[in-house]
Amino acid sequence: MxxxxxxxxxxxxxxxxxxxxxxxxxxxxxxxxxxxxxxLTLAGQIAHGRRAALRGCRATRRLIRHPLCPEIIRQDARERLKAAQVRLLKIRIWRATGSRPGSA
Known part of the structure; x- marks a missing residue:
């Protein structure tokens, strides 16, 4: 099947x-x-979060570039892309300091 x-x-x-x-x-x-x-170890959690955020960035970029995508969907995708980029920045801070931003 x-x-x-x-x-x-x-x-x-x-x-x-x-x-x-x-x-x-x-x-x-x-x-x-x-x-x-x-x-998962701390490194494993960081890697998992980073992979998920990068997958989200790639998917939203593909959607934004799609020629038949309506503008309202593109606008939503831009907002999701910005949120994923912020997540990546927070993960970079987490990896560098060992604590999540905003958790202190």
């Missing part, structure tokens, strides 16, 4: 769940992610 068909099946199963079941599933996944993230 293709990935698209698998995704469609997963989506149908997801939509068949009640709101409480969906919330419980999201809570379980978030708890698993938090355990994984908390288990």
């Amino acid at each position: 293709s990935d698209v068909a698998d995704d469609a099946l997963d989506w149908d199963e997801w939509m068949d769940l009640s709101d409480a079941e969906r919330e419980a599933a999201v809570d379980r996944e978030m708890a698993a992610y938090n355990r994984w993230y908390d288990g």
Whole structure:
């Protein structure tokens, strides 16, 4: 079976769940992610945050450059790009000082 068909099946199963079941599933996944993230070293957390911010920058830049992208979407993408660049700056400070900016 293709990935698209698998995704469609997963989506149908997801939509068949009640709101409480969906919330419980999201809570379980978030708890698993938090355990994984908390288990990373400081360098690992910094690398993970940096990779995610860089992926966001690349994706929003592609969207801004897309010729058929409406201007309202471009404006939103510019704001998201600016936010990702600020995150990268904060990560650089975190890496240099060992503490997150604003956490003191």
